[in-house]
Amino acid sequence: MSSLEEINNFSQIFKDNKPLLDIRAPIEFAEGSFPGALNLPLMTNEERHQIGICYKDKGQESAIKLGHELVKGSLKEQRIGNWLDFANKHPTGALFCFRGGLRSKIAQEWIYEQSGISFPRIKGGYKAIRSFLIDEMSRIINEKKLLVLGGQTGCGKTLLLNELDNSIDLEGFANHRGSAFGNDVTPQPRQIDFENKLTIELIKKEIFNVFLIEDEGNNIGMIHMPDAIKIKARQSDIIILNASLEERLSISLKSYVIDMTQKFRDLHGEFGFEKYSNYWLNSLSKIQKRLGGDRYKILLKQLNLALINHQKNEDLSDYMPLIESLLVDYYDPMYNYQIEQKKQRIIFRGNYEAVSYTHLTLPTIYSV
Numbered sequence: 001m002s003s004l005e006e007i008n009n010f011s012q013i014f015k016d017n018k019p020l021l022d023i024r025a026p027i028e029f030a031e032g033s034f035p036g037a038l039n040l041p042l043m044t045n046e047e048r049h050q051i052g053i054c055y056k057d058k059g060q061e062s063a064i065k066l067g068h069e070l071v072k073g074s075l076k077e078q079r080i081g082n083w084l085d086f087a088n089k090h091p092t093g094a095l096f097c098f099r100g101g102l103r104s105k106i107a108q109e110w111i112y113e114q115s116g117i118s119f120p121r122i123k124g125g126y127k128a129i130r131s132f133l134i135d136e137m138s139r140i141i142n143e144k145k146l147l148v149l150g151g152q153t154g155c156g157k158t159l160l161l162n163e164l165d166n167s168i169d170l171e172g173f174a175n176h177r178g179s180a181f182g183n184d185v186t187p188q189p190r191q192i193d194f195e196n197k198l199t200i201e202l203i204k205k206e207i208f209n210v211f212l213i214e215d216e217g218n219n220i221g222m223i224h225m226p227d228a229i230k231i232k233a234r235q236s237d238i239i240i241l242n243a244s245l246e247e248r249l250s251i252s253l254k255s256y257v258i259d260m261t262q263k264f265r266d267l268h269g270e271f272g273f274e275k276y277s278n279y280w281l282n283s284l285s286k287i288q289k290r291l292g293g294d295r296y297k298i299l300l301k302q303l304n305l306a307l308i309n310h311q312k313n314e315d316l317s318d319y320m321p322l323i324e325s326l327l328v329d330y331y332d333p334m335y336n337y338q339i340e341q342k343k344q345r346i347i348f349r350g351n352y353e354a355v356s357y358t359h360l361t362l363p364t365i366y367s368v
Contacts, residue, residue, distance in 0.1 A: 004108045005120035007094050010132045014200045019093035021086050023107050032192030040082045042103050080110050087119045100125030133199040140202045141228040148233055150215040151241035153331040154248035157214050166208035173198050176221030180286040185263040194223050240349040252323050277307050
């Protein structure tokens with residue numbers, strides 16, 4: 001079986017969107033994997049645990065023997081069958097275990113013995129790719145120029161980023177909008193999954209000399225900003241996206257009310273509005289101390305009024321004074337303070353159309 005193929009061109013794996021079969025145990029997969037990878041394990045968590053104890057006490061030969069005793073007969077046939085289904089559906093794919101060693105070799109051999117299909121494995125496995133991605137993030141970020149997109153809350157930064165080919169939507173990868181109201185209907189990814197997905201995006205967009213990213217803090221929700229990006233962003237030029245208060249109110253209403261209501265209803269059905277209401281109430285509660293007791297009570301009363309009118313009448317008008325107060329009285333002072341510290345790096349200010357045009361022309365100034 002020495003002729004079975006190994007793949008070690010990690011960049012090409014992701015540029016080609018190669019389907020990946022992760023045969024590690026579920027507990028390993030849960031700690032982090034790669035976008036779109038399917039987990040069809042060689043061993044269950046318990047089987048892996050037993051074999052690990054055996055390996056520690058009696059060595060590799062005994063551990064391998066135990067593995068064949070635990071995974072045999074119909075159980076073995078079922079697992080091979082799952083892998084063959086994957087291989088037949090994704091003939092350009094590849095499989096991997098943690099280090100690209102014994103487990104992936106066994107899976108390769110069983111697939112070949114059963115079907116004659118030579119399904120490749122990733123050389124070095126998950127560990128090698130993970131190390132590669134960590135190094136690639138630093139290399140690419142250090143080689144490229146960054147433009148940082150700033151602007152007040154609700155000015156449409158994410159909308160603009162999503163229209164541009166060379167943008168990197170950090171909040172999108174973090175599944176969080178970077179504020180007290182930033183939670184989405186689904187949980188944030190694990191830090192490892194965030195970093196893996198982000199670096200793969202950098203690899204796919206390496207053709208660009210300049211990346212446009214949003215101005216972020218040290219964290220996006222529970223996700224920590226990787227040092228390479230954090231450090232480079234602090235040294236990079238800033239473009240400010242301006243928008244009128246009316247535009248910001250409209251964008252915020254759509255993002256945090258209309259779209260969020262629909263997301264919660266799509267996910268939770270008849271309980272969707274209750275979940276959506278809790279999202280707003282919990283988010284407002286997070287900033288209670290900063291708002292102060294009296295202002296929090298006023299905004300909470302306004303929120304409850306808005307939620308009642310929304311649920312009963314599909315009338316969203318009562319959100320407007322709430323959102324305006326949050327933007328003008330809470331978020332704007334924080335933004336003004338933060339941007340003042342960075343004013344020497346600002347190279348342009350303009351509305352949506354002006355920033356879009358400037359973004360297209362500025363990269364020609366830069367050399368990599």
